Amino acid sequence: MKLKEYYKTPHWRKLSKKILDDRDCECQICKRKRWKLLTRGKNKGTWKRLFRFVIHHKRYDNLYEEENNKDDLMILCYTCHNLCHLILRYENIAPFFKSLAEIVRKFGFIYEKGDKK
Secondary structure: OOHHHHOOOHHHHHHHHHHHOOOOOEOOOOOOEOEEEOOOOOOOOOEEEOOOEEEEEOOOOOOOOHHHOHHHEEEEEHHHHHHHHHHHHOOOOOHHHHHHHHHHHHOOOOOOOOOOO
């Protein structure tokens, strides 16, 4: 199964929703919170989603078993996720990008290369 197809399965949708609906959800790189409890106004006491978040797979060999292999997943804001992929994509262009790629990996952002993506 291709990764794009997997992301449409009920299993993945349920799991990712469960992770991202956690009110303590924060980006593992920039530490921004996804949710904020409103303390004023007519919506006081309700939660507001602040940022778009994604679940990033570090490895793809444990699809359907992510709940048992949580280290294979990262919770990231959309900005950090896209930026990290871009840096790793350009890693071999110049020494500058190679240095940035080393920093990205220190934060734990990795991905397997292959035909699943």
